Structure formats: C-alpha cells, structure tokens
Amino acid sequence: MGGGGGGGDGEPEFQIAPMIDVLLVLLIFFMSITSAQVLQIDKEIQLPVAGDAKKKEKNQMNEAALNVRWKNNKATINFESKEYDIVEPLIQLLEQRKANNPNYRVIIRGDKRLPAVEVQRVMALVAQAGIDDISFSALNKE
Numbered sequence: 131m132g133g134g135g136g137g138g139d140g141e142p143e144f145q146i147a148p149m150i151d152v153l154l155v156l157l158i159f160f161m162s163i164t165s166a167q168v169l170q171i172d173k174e175i176q177l178p179v180a181g182d183a184k185k186k187e188k189n190q191m192n193e194a195a196l197n198v199r200w201k202n203n204k205a206t207i208n209f210e211s212k213e214y215d216i217v218e219p220l221i222q223l224l225e226q227r228k229a230n231n232p233n234y235r236v237i238i239r240g241d242k243r244l245p246a247v248e249v250q251r252v253m254a255l256v257a258q259a260g261i262d263d264i265s266f267s268a269l270n271k272e
Contacts (some may be wrong), residue, residue: 139163175199178242180268193235194227195267198252200241205248207255224259235263 175197197208207214212219228234236256240249256264 143185160181172214174201175239175241175268176243177239177269179271186260192231192233193265195239196252198238198240198244198248200243200245200248205244205251207252210214221259223253224256225260228260233263234261236261237265237267239267 194209199206199208207217207220209220209223224236238249238252238256240252253264
C-alpha cells in the first residue's frame with residue numbers, strides 16, 4: 131500500500147540528484163552574467179593609483195570599458211576584445227551605441243605608464259563619438 135518511494139521503515143530519503151541539478155543551474159547562471167564584465171578587463175594594463183577613487187556603482191549595464199595599453203612606446207586601444215589601430219570604426223561603433231542608449235558611458239582603463247597626451251587623445255575620440263559621460267578606472271591602493 132503506501133507509495134512515495136522511501137525505505138520500508140517510513141523514513142524519508144534524501145535525494146541528492148535534484149540538489150545537484152539546482153546547483154549546476156545556479157553555477158551556469160552566475161557564469162553567464164559575469165563573463166561579459168570579465169572579458170572587458172585587460173590583465174596587462176597596470177592601473178594608476180588614486181587614493182580618493184570612488185568605488186564603482188553597481189548595475190551599470192549601459193557602460194563599456196575602453197582599454198588603452200602602453201606597449202613598445204605606443205598606445206593601443208582595445209574595445210570589446212578588438213584592437214583598433216584606425217580609430218574611425220571605433221568612433222562609428224561608439225556613436226551607434228550612444229544613439230541606441232542615451233545614457234551610454236565609457237570607462238577608460240588606461241595604463242599608468244601611458245603619457246597624458248595619449249589619454250587626451252582617447253578622451254577626444256570618445257567625445258567625437260558624442261559620449262559625454264566618461265570615467266577612469268584606477269586602484270585606490272597598490
């Protein structure tokens with residue numbers, strides 16, 4: 131008579147398979163939502179230190195990181211895993227993003243060895259695309 135699948139003594143049995151399924155779904159979910167942000171971070175860039183730097187606000191889905199490396203005495207711009215030697219296509223891409231989202235902002239992740247004139251050039255490039263909300267990425271301590 132009975133039903134409910136357990137042992138013969140009436141004790142409920144702990145099912146591990148559904149628990150593993152739930153954990154795997156959660157793992158995939160968290161991996162998928164964080165991968166886009168992780169891909170934008172360039173590990174070769176040595177960020178400058180700014181003691182008074184403010185912590186980044188959460189839930190900024192309308193922003194993008196523009197990585198600027200200083201390598202072999204030359205600045206290279208990397209945006210969304212693509213390196214741009216000619217900046218016109220990058221300007222057009224940023225203009226398109228700004229047209230699709232008026233609140234679009236750019237975070238410049240410049241190497242601390244980068245000369246100031248190169249930072250100014252990147253800022254001018256972003257401004258030329260019509261984006262007026264620019265932030266800089268820095269560390270608050272070494």
